[in-house]
Amino acid sequence: MSNNYFTTPIYYVNDKPHIGHAYTSIAVDILKRFYDCRGLNSYFLTGTDEHGQKVERAAQEKNIDPQKFTDMVSENFKDLSNLLNLSNDDFIRTTEERHKKSVQNLWRVLLEKDEIYLSKYSGWYSVRDEAFVADNEIVEKNGKKYNSFGSELSWVEEESYFFRLSKWQDKLLNFYKNNPNFIVPKSRSNEVIKFVESGLKDLSVSRTTFKWGIDVPTDEKHIVYVWLDALTNYISALDYPNINSDLYKKYWPGIHVVGKDIIRFHAIFWPAFLMAAELDPPKQIVAHGWWTNEGQKISKSLGNVIDPKELIDEYGLDSVRYFLFREVPFGNDGDFSKVAIKNRINGELANNYGNLIQRILSFICKNLEQNIDLTEDNFNFEILKQINDSEKELFDYMENYKYDEYLKKLFLFMNDLNNYVDKSAPWVLKKTDPEQMKKVLANICLCIIRVSQYLVPFMPSKTSEVFNLFENTNNIKLDIFDNFKEVINLKFLKIRQPEPLFTKIE
Numbered sequence: 001m002s003n004n005y006f007t008t009p010i011y012y013v014n015d016k017p018h019i020g021h022a023y024t025s026i027a028v029d030i031l032k033r034f035y036d037c038r039g040l041n042s043y044f045l046t047g048t049d050e051h052g053q054k055v056e057r058a059a060q061e062k063n064i065d066p067q068k069f070t071d072m073v074s075e076n077f078k079d080l081s082n083l084l085n086l087s088n089d090d091f092i093r094t095t096e097e098r099h100k101k102s103v104q105n106l107w108r109v110l111l112e113k114d115e116i117y118l119s120k121y122s123g124w125y126s127v128r129d130e131a132f133v134a135d136n137e138i139v140e141k142n143g144k145k146y147n148s149f150g151s152e153l154s155w156v157e158e159e160s161y162f163f164r165l166s167k168w169q170d171k172l173l174n175f176y177k178n179n180p181n182f183i184v185p186k187s188r189s190n191e192v193i194k195f196v197e198s199g200l201k202d203l204s205v206s207r208t209t210f211k212w213g214i215d216v217p218t219d220e221k222h223i224v225y226v227w228l229d230a231l232t233n234y235i236s237a238l239d240y241p242n243i244n245s246d247l248y249k250k251y252w253p254g255i256h257v258v259g260k261d262i263i264r265f266h267a268i269f270w271p272a273f274l275m276a277a278e279l280d281p282p283k284q285i286v287a288h289g290w291w292t293n294e295g296q297k298i299s300k301s302l303g304n305v306i307d308p309k310e311l312i313d314e315y316g317l318d319s320v321r322y323f324l325f326r327e328v329p330f331g332n333d334g335d336f337s338k339v340a341i342k343n344r345i346n347g348e349l350a351n352n353y354g355n356l357i358q359r360i361l362s363f364i365c366k367n368l369e370q371n372i373d374l375t376e377d378n379f380n381f382e383i384l385k386q387i388n389d390s391e392k393e394l395f396d397y398m399e400n401y402k403y404d405e406y407l408k409k410l411f412l413f414m415n416d417l418n419n420y421v422d423k424s425a426p427w428v429l430k431k432t433d434p435e436q437m438k439k440v441l442a443n444i445c446l447c448i449i450r451v452s453q454y455l456v457p458f459m460p461s462k463t464s465e466v467f468n469l470f471e472n473t474n475n476i477k478l479d480i481f482d483n484f485k486e487v488i489n490l491k492f493l494k495i496r497q498p499e500p501l502f503t504k505i506e
Contacts, residue, residue: 004042005254005283006031009262010049010094010233013073014058017080019291019298019306019336020259026321027288027330027403028257029086033457034398036087037481043251045237046081047092048074052226053127056212066212070095083309085317085460092237094214094229102236103229104217106277111218115164115276118219121204122157131227131265132156132204149261161206161222168272169200175271181284183267184401185331188260188287192267203227203269231270234282243279253283263287286401289333306336318459319345319502325403325458342505352414353451354501356421360444361469361498367430370471372442372493381443383416387450391481394454403458410454417447445470445493453481462501469496 006028011021025046032044050070059069074093081088092099110116124133128151138153139146145153176182176193183189206222207213213223232240238252239245258266263285271281293304311320323341326348328334364372390409397406421444429437452466456479467478471494476486487493 003250004031004035004040005238005251006042006044007234007254007256008046009256009258009266010047010092010230011077012049012052012054013070013077014054016073016076017308019308019311021077021080022084022308022311023291023324024257024259024288025080025084025086026324029084029088030321030325030403030457031255031257031398032087033460033479037453037456037479038395039480039482041250043090043247044086044088045090045092045234045254046077046086046088047090047233047237048077048094049226049230049233050074050093050095051213051223051229053207053210053212056210057127059212067095080308083312083317084321087460090237092233094233096236098239099233099236100214102240103214103224103232105241106232106273107217107224107228109277110163110273113276113278115167116161116205117164119160119162120158121160121162122155124153125156126151126153128152129261134201156209158208159221160204160208160225161216161219162202163205163228163269163273163276165203165269165272166200168275169196171275172196172200172268172272175275175281182282183263183285183287185287188263188267188285188331192263195264196268200268227265227269228273231265231273234270235279253280255284255286256282257286257288260287260289286331288331289328292333292335294337295335315341315345315505316502318462319349322349322407322458326407328404330401330403345502346504348411348414350502350504352411352418356414356418356444357448357466357469358498358500360421360426360441360448361495363426364441364445364495365497368438368441370495370497372445372495373438374442374446374488374490374492375439381446383413383420384443384447384450386416387413387447387454388484398457406454407458410451413447413451417444417451420444442493445495446487449473449478449487450484453478453484465501469498470494471496 008024008028028044032042035042055070056066059066062069078091081091124138124145126133126147129147129149133147133153137148139148147153173193173196183192205225205228206216207225208221211223214229216222216224234254234256235252238248240248242248256266267285274281292298293306296302296304298304298306323344326344327340364370394406394409424440426437426440429440448466449470452463456463467473472490473487476483
């Protein structure tokens with residue numbers, strides 16, 4: 001648990017970023033920040049997949065050299081990292097020399113171990129998904145052939161190197177059996193196991209019909225096929241083939257967060273490649289669902305692709321981050337609707353969280369000269385005790401990717417806190433019992449800080465604004481959960497005049 005390595009997939013550079021890319025990236029960023037908040041060491045990798053036939057064609061359509069094309073489009077994904085306020089430690093590109101070196105080394109190892117052989121391939125191929133398709137997965141429509149994801153197929157015949165994937169069928173099934181949490185959620189694990197049980201065929205791992213890729217080091221006619229190339233990025237970034245490097249020893253094996261459409265490549269091909277090279281397989285593969293837009297499947301033809309920048313410009317980054325992971329259980333498909341995000345922002349963020357902070361801290365600034373005394377008997381407050389006692393439950397939710405349950409639990413505390421404010425009525429106590437009023441306000445402030453600490457992974461910018469309202473806590477890193485003890489040891493809280501934290505959507 002102390003050294004965790006989290007990755008997004010590397011994003012394909014034939015198009016601009018969309019909500020799916022943003023969702024996966026934020027999911028990994030939440031994990032990274034959560035472990036950082038616990039004071040645990042973690043490493044976060046994202047990047048771009050820049051080889052393959054789709055990229056070559058996209059560059060040709062624009063009459064641009066493929067390297068120049070990928071240089072431009074990769075910048076869009078680096079910009080996305082900044083737009084989403086990601087905390088990634090590295091950004092890898094498959095056109096980098098460090099990656100080419102890793103892929104070619106892995107190829108040599110697999111070849112030496114007789115895990116790769118030369119033959120010929122003929123079959124139906126999806127350029128869009130960079131994958132060959134089995135006969136039982138082909139759908140015919142209007143005289144054309146498609147895979148289960150709706151990608152059009154073309155017939156391909158060529159000389160190819162093959163990886164002996166069939167040899168690893170039983171070994172993979174035993175691996176899944178001995179590691180029941182290797183693939184989550186369970187529904188995706190069952191899907192992968194069923195697919196492997198149906199029989200694995202050897203996998204084409206080189207191409208000769210296009211040239212935009214990493215050269216096979218032992219045969220200049222071939223380039224390394226995209227999945228052996230792309231998946232290797234996860235260890236390229238850790239200095240492979242130097243498995244004695246600090247990065248590799250510290251962080252491999254890692255946890256890969258991916259969309260459900262690429263679960264097979266990560267849960268079947270990747271561990272087989274690694275085990276064949278006598279390397280450790282990944283620690284875990286976590287697959288999430290897809291988003292629809294107002295109940296409709298997102299597609300270019302419908303013109304309903306969700307641009308992350310437009311979404312953030314309209315609603316604010318942290319509100320979008322909160323909504324995406326509060327709205328649906330992680331792993332399920334979700335539907336984006338303007339009504340749904342409006343209700344979450346207005347009801348939970350603006351009214352429940354933001355308004356509480358605004359009215360309580362404004363009251364303190366107006367009536368107590370911005371100061372709150374902290375005394376021993378403030379720390380037996382029942383709601384604060386409940387929040388602290390729930391830490392293990394909250395950690396369990398996050399370790400099992402139950403983001404929505406984690407957030408739901410925190411906002412139940414916020415409901416309790418708002419109810420407490422209404423019942424205790426500090427504005428009435430100001431006249432009837434000023435000392436009790438001070439205790440009530442101290443309790444509320446401590447609860448605001450504590451809940452905000454747990455919200456940091458989801459809303460790092462907004463929680464930072466909240467922490468800045470407590471002026472004399474500046475020397476305390478409030479984004480570390482354990483540092484709440486330092487707040488309790490303070491003799492007083494110095495409050496700054498708050499500004500509205502969230503803008504309600506009319």
